[in-house]
Ligand SMILES: Nc1ncnc2c1ncn2[C@@H]1O[C@H](COP(=O)(O)OP(=O)(O)O)[C@@H](O)[C@H]1O
């Protein structure tokens with residue numbers, strides 16, 4: 451239940467419904483009050499006209515008679531009698547006929563001496579209600595002051611106003627219902643996506659390969675960000691696993707290699723002596739493979755030592771273009787009997803790095819490229835500043851690799867070559883990491899390979 455009250459759906463719905471109701475109430479009260487004022491002013495004018503007509507009529511009746519009779523010469527008693535007898539009937543008749551035209555109005559008068567009390571001509575059911583009243587004084591010379599009045603009961607005046615109010619209440623209720631329905635549908639669409647993302651996150655907790663579905667808008671952006679985060683988390687985990695494996699393996703190989711190195715030197719030395727002694731004899735051909743194989747073993751041992759016993763970095767400022775000119779010259783020695791073109795395209799940047807290790811790093815990459823190309827092809831070395839990094843890209847037009855191969859190339863001892871040690875890229879990887887850089891590979895089977903190395907400037 452608490453969850454429901456805290457849910458976006460509930461909160462948005464209540465907010466919008468409240469907003470709609472308040473707005474409608476405000477708008478309708480403004481409209482109603484202006485309609486009410488308008489009606490009141492029209493009604494006031496209407497009943498004022500009626501009151502004026504009656505007043506006019508009385509004044510005319512009185513004045514007409516006053517001209518025929520000289521009130522000055524008769525006694526007040528006689529005057530009263532005269533007025534009652536001759537003036538009341540036409541005046542009453544006039545009011546009654548007028549009343550027929552305005553049955554809703556309440557008309558009355560108090561004109562001494564015609565009446566001693568106020569006369570009401572109206573529907574008794576309105577007598578007590580509030581009413582709009584117009585009173586007109588009547589002046590007659592010598593007589594007491596009188597007045598006539600016209601009323602219109604409030605319930606009658608307010609009838610159209612009340613009708614409008616009812617109508618607007620109805621509209622308010624409908625609008626609120628409509629708004630609630632609308633918000634419920636809209637929030638349902640949104641919460642549907644959010645719920646999906648919530649569930650996806652739960653799945654991600656146990657399965658980093660899961661990806662959230664694609665949506666449009668901000669929620670889609672959130673899903674994409676989460677997917678990216680999962681992707682980089684997965685990569686980091688894999689990388690740290692690889693680093694750990696490399697470290698263990700490094701320690702292990704360093705021990706073994708140390709034991710192999712001395713006997714190997716002896717074997718090589720004795721084989722060389724033997725070669726001299728057997729020169730020209732048929733047995734000489736047996737010595738040749740021993741020397742070849744010990745040579746190969748020495749190379750492996752060197753690589754392994756390099757790999758297993760990392761030395762601390764000795765950083766200096768390296769000017770990238772001149773550094774690569776040297777590397778290319780070295781690389782050319784490895785491709786002497788082939789037809790390999792080198793292209794160097796370097797921005798003038800300096801990096802702060804260990805020169806010996808970088809030499810090993812890039813030479814490893816270039817030797818791999820030469821080996822991948824089988825004597826003919828092109829190696830391009832490109833160097834650009836990219837933010838805080840020097841981005842060095844080494845491309846070849848060699849055999850390329852498939853996805854499966856790409857996953858393993860940095861693993862020590864992984865090799866596809868008969869004479870390879872599989873340590874070249876493992877060393878490359880470590881040197882790059884030691885410098886705080888990163889490495890990316892693009893490769894297409896049969897087309898070629900590009901290694902991007904990022905070294906901090
Ligand atoms: N430029 C390249 N083109 C194609 N394959 C490559 C390239 N560089 C490396 N490889 C693949 O990666 C493997 C591992 O390379 P590396 O660690 O240098 O060991 P090695 O050169 O001794 O085989 C190679 O055996 C090869 O299959």
Ligand SMILES: [Mg+2]
Nearest residue numbers: 814818874875
């Ligand atoms: Mg290699």
